[in-house]
Amino acid sequence: MNVPSSSEARGLHRLAGWIGAAALMALLAPDLALAQCAMCRDAVASSSSETREAMNYAIIGLALTPYGIAALAAWALSPGLREAVRTRLGRLTKRAGRGEG
Secondary structure, three states: OOOOOHHHHHHHHHHHHHHHHHHHHHHHOHHHOOOOOHHHHHHHHOOOHHHHHHHHHHHHHHHHHHHHHHHHHHHHHOHHHHHHHHHHHHHHHHHHHHOOO
8 A cells, every 4th residue: 555755645735635626616607707617607608697596506526526526536535635634633722722824
């Protein structure tokens, strides 16, 4: 079984952080997601505002699904990643319990 080195683990954590930040930004600001195919853009242009908002959420959901599947696969297949996440969460909860932040 391959256990990632310290530098590899930091790289994975950094990548996971960037993916999480991008996902959070996409969920908090769906109106800024303007990447649509020509058919979607035409359908949205001729729709009501409720339909436009629903289509934006659907497009974002479809775009984020592969990343969610990859994250679940990484979690299931990498005991090193699970241990690193648990360790970091343990440190954060200890800090929160002491009132540090």
